[in-house]
Amino acid sequence: MDGSALPINADAAPNNLEPFWMPFTWNRHFKKDPLLLASAEGMYYRTVEGKEVLDGTAGLWCCNAGHRREPIVRAVQETVEHLDYAPTFQLGHPLPFELASRLSAMVPGDYDHVAFCNSGSEAVDSALKIALAYHRVRGDSARTRLIGRERGYHGTGFGGISVGGIVKNRMFFGPLLNGVDHLRSTHDPERNSYSRGEPEHGAEFADELERLCALHDPSTIAAVIVEPVAGSTGVLIPPKGYLQRLREICDKHGILLIFDEVITGFGRLGTGFATEYFGVQPDIITCAKGLTNGVVPMGAVICRKGIYDSFMEWADETGQTIELFHGYTYSGHPVAAAAGLATLGLYQQEGLFQRAAELAPYWEEAVHGLKGTRHVIDLRNLGLIAGIELESRPGKVGQRAYEAFRKAFEAGLLIRVTADIIALSPPLIVEKPEIDRMFQTLRDVLEALD
Numbered sequence: 055m056d057g058s059a060l061p062i063n064a065d066a067a068p069n070n071l072e073p074f075w076m077p078f079t080w081n082r083h084f085k086k087d088p089l090l091l092a093s094a095e096g097m098y099y100r101t102v103e104g105k106e107v108l109d110g111t112a113g114l115w116c117c118n119a120g121h122r123r124e125p126i127v128r129a130v131q132e133t134v135e136h137l138d139y140a141p142t143f144q145l146g147h148p149l150p151f152e153l154a155s156r157l158s159a160m161v162p163g164d165y166d167h168v169a170f171c172n173s174g175s176e177a178v179d180s181a182l183k184i185a186l187a188y189h190r191v192r193g194d195s196a197r198t199r200l201i202g203r204e205r206g207y208h209g210t211g212f213g214g215i216s217v218g219g220i221v222k223n224r225m226f227f228g229p230l231l232n233g234v235d236h237l238r239s240t241h242d243p244e245r246n247s248y249s250r251g252e253p254e255h256g257a258e259f260a261d262e263l264e265r266l267c268a269l270h271d272p273s274t275i276a277a278v279i280v281e282p283v284a285g286s287t288g289v290l291i292p293p294k295g296y297l298q299r300l301r302e303i304c305d306k307h308g309i310l311l312i313f314d315e316v317i318t319g320f321g322r323l324g325t326g327f328a329t330e331y332f333g334v335q336p337d338i339i340t341c342a343k344g345l346t347n348g349v350v351p352m353g354a355v356i357c358r359k360g361i362y363d364s365f366m367e368w369a370d371e372t373g374q375t376i377e378l379f380h381g382y383t384y385s386g387h388p389v390a391a392a393a394g395l396a397t398l399g400l401y402q403q404e405g406l407f408q409r410a411a412e413l414a415p416y417w418e419e420a421v422h423g424l425k426g427t428r429h430v431i432d433l434r435n436l437g438l439i440a441g442i443e444l445e446s447r448p449g450k451v452g453q454r455a456y457e458a459f460r461k462a463f464e465a466g467l468l469i470r471v472t473a474d475i476i477a478l479s480p481p482l483i484v485e486k487p488e489i490d491r492m493f494q495t496l497r498d499v500l501e502a503l504d
């Protein structure tokens with residue numbers, strides 16, 4: 055196929071912006087004043103007008119190795135040329151087997167099986183279903199409750215929004231899943247604002263799980279799901295000891311602990327996964343985004359030893375030929391799996407997780423250098439993540455940060471905003487002068503903003 059067969063020119067603005075109902079977007083405003091990206095390379099996007107934009111957000115927390123990396127592009131091209139699609143229901147092809155081996159080996163501890171899907175949302179729904187079914191196949195079928203956390207983000211499937219705690223993501227969609235309860239969020243600005251790294255105060259917020267256990271009886275609780283670092287709600291770093299405490303309480307009551315590592319996976323904190331950074335081992339890890347460097351959609355559910363085995367034992371005892379009634383047409387898609395393998399290879403060859411760890415102190419200084427900048431009321435950081443909280447305009451939550459997003463883009467910097475919080479999460483290939491530029495641009499934008 056030559057280029058002329060392509061239906062559109064990806065470098066040119068489309069004639070009609072209307073039909074695409076854009077996700078999580080102020081569609082009306084966007085379509086009057088669009089921001090259209092045409093290409094990307096390394097740390098930079100280029101717009102359809104040819105303007106260069108420094109990527110402060112790794113796309114949407116996914117392009118951890120930077121953009122258009124040759125080994126990944128080549129792996130995708132070569133794979134699609136010889137195997138465009140293959141089912142993985144009662145059939146297989148080599149790539150997801152290899153990727154599952156590499157992924158489970160990447161996580162320290164006894165993780166031994168991986169299920170694949172196509173996004174973070176699907177990874178979360180899959181993990182919740184696996185947790186519920188795990189208890190059932192072991193004969194512990196009263197364990198049907200799921201516990202999430204206020205301000206949690208676990209994607210937009212019904213499972214994810216049920217255990218999630220972002221009000222606008224839930225309030226339009228009815229009663230959601232039954233039997234879900236929530237821990238309080240760990241945000242405690244009174245005691246923890248301007249913390250560097252993990253906040254000192256708030257490990258005791260995990261004790262709320264004991265309260266929920268007393269309320270519901272622990273024998274009814276299947277799983278607790280949290281983001282080790284809450285990202286989409288505006289970067290909330292767990293207080294020191296909080297995740298350890300959650301683990302202890304889950305262990306005490308036979309509850310599965312799920313870490314949603316969709317943003318913390320693949321080097322964001324300077325380790326492969328947050329579980330390694332915090333030294334806390336959940337039973338199930340969900341991931342996506344950085345798994346393929348954002349190149350092809352893919353998600354994964356990584357399970358600790360014993361989970362898969364329980365399904366095998368149940369199937370042997372009951373004579374089932376399928377052990378888990380769950381999966382997707384594209385679970386382990388060859389092109390996604392090839393992108394995943396090339397991505398993991400690149401992370402390793404370039405030592406990108408280590409690089410992120412080495413840059414983290416410089417990053418922390420740069421983040422906290424914004425203290426005193428106009429409108430800033432809190433600064434938070436961990437690994438290569440920053441949360442910059444702005445004071446909201448009275449009655450207009452989110453407006454100031456949205457304007458900052460637009461102004462920063464004009465000034466050649468891509469940032470991400472949620473309500474009035476700016477989140478930064480650059481590709482792990484970022485250089486120190488680019489970090490300086492990000493924070494200088496942000497300072498100028500904020501100082502000039504009403």
Ligand SMILES: Cc1ncc(COP(=O)(O)O)c(C=O)c1O
Pocket residue numbers: 172173174175176178207208209210281285286314315316317342343
């Ligand atoms: C922690 C977490 N879980 C799940 C998701 C959902 O991922 P996706 O948008 O790929 O469905 C996200 C997306 O940002 C996330 O941050």
